[in-house]
Amino acid sequence: MALPGTCFEAMSTYFDFDGRVVLVTGGARGIGYSLSEFFSAAGATVAIADADPHALANAASELPDAIPLEIDVSDATAVRAGVVDVLQRVARIDVVVNNAGILRDRVVWKLTDQEWQDVLNVHLNGTFNLTREVVPIMRKQNYGRIINVTSFSGLHGNIGQANYAAAKAGIIGFTRTTAKELARFGITVNAVSPNAETDMVASIPDDKRSELQSQIPVGRFSSPDEVGPGVAFLASEQAAYITGVVLPIDGGLSI
Ligand SMILES: NC(=O)c1ccc[n+]([C@@H]2O[C@H](COP(=O)([O-])OP(=O)(O)OC[C@H]3O[C@@H](n4cnc5c(N)ncnc54)[C@H](O)[C@@H]3O)[C@@H](O)[C@H]2O)c1
Structure with missing residues (x-):
C-alpha cells in the first residue's frame, strides 16, 4: 500500500513488493531508514535491524507495520537470532540490504587497532554474518535478492579511510563471489555505491565535505530518498538476470 503524499507513492506503482519480506540493516537512520520507508510504501513487510535503540524506536513509531530488530550486525549470534525472529513472524525473507555502517576516519599511520577492527567488523563481517544466515532460507525459497552497500572509497580509495575503503572493497569482492555461488x-x-546527505556525511569535516561535493558532477549530495529506486530495481523480481554488479548511485562521482 503506497504512503499517500510521499514521493514514494508514484514509484511504488513501478516497484511492487507486495507479500515480500525485506530486511534492511542500519535501517533506522539515513539511507537505511529511507529504504525501510520506500519498501514499506511499495507493499513489503520490512524488518529494520539497527544497533541504535533510540533510532530504532523512532523508526518503529513512523513505520508501525515494520519489524524492529535491535541487532549489532557484527555480532553473529545476534544476527542469527534476528533472522530466526523474522522467520517466526513472517516465514520468509526475500530481500536483504546490507547497509549498516560506521566511520572511524584517520590516516593509516594513526589508525588504532580498535578503529580498524570496528569498521571491518560492522561493514564486512556484518555483511558476511547476515548473508550466511539468509542464504539457506533463500535457497529453500529458490528466490532471493541481496544488495550490499559499498562506497566510492571501496572503488577508488580515499585519504583517511583505509579501514573503510578496505571494508567496502572487501564487500565488492564478497558481492561478486556470492553472486557466482548463488546464481x-x-x-x-x-x-x-551511493552518496547521500546523512548523519554519516555530516560527520565529515566541512572542508573535506565541500571538496567531495565539488567532485560530484550533479553538484550536490543526493537526498537519502534518491537511493531507494536504484536499490528497489536490483531488489525487484524483474532484475533476475542482473547479478554481481556495483551500481553507482552517486551523481556521477565515480565517472
Ligand atoms: N551517506 C553517504 O554518502 C554514503 C556514501 C557511500 C556509502 N555509504 C554507505 O551507506 C550505508 C548507510 O550510510 P548512512 O550515510 O545512511 O549512515 P548513517 O550513519 O546515517 O546510518 C547508519 C545506520 O547504521 C546503523 N548501524 C551502525 N552500526 C551498526 C551495527 N553494528 N549494527 C547495526 N546497525 C548499525 C546506525 O545506527 C544507523 O542507523 C553505510 O554502509 C555507508 O557506508 C554512505
Missing part, C-alpha cells in the same frame, strides 16, 4: 539458486547479489 543457480535464483538468488542475485549486487552492490550499490
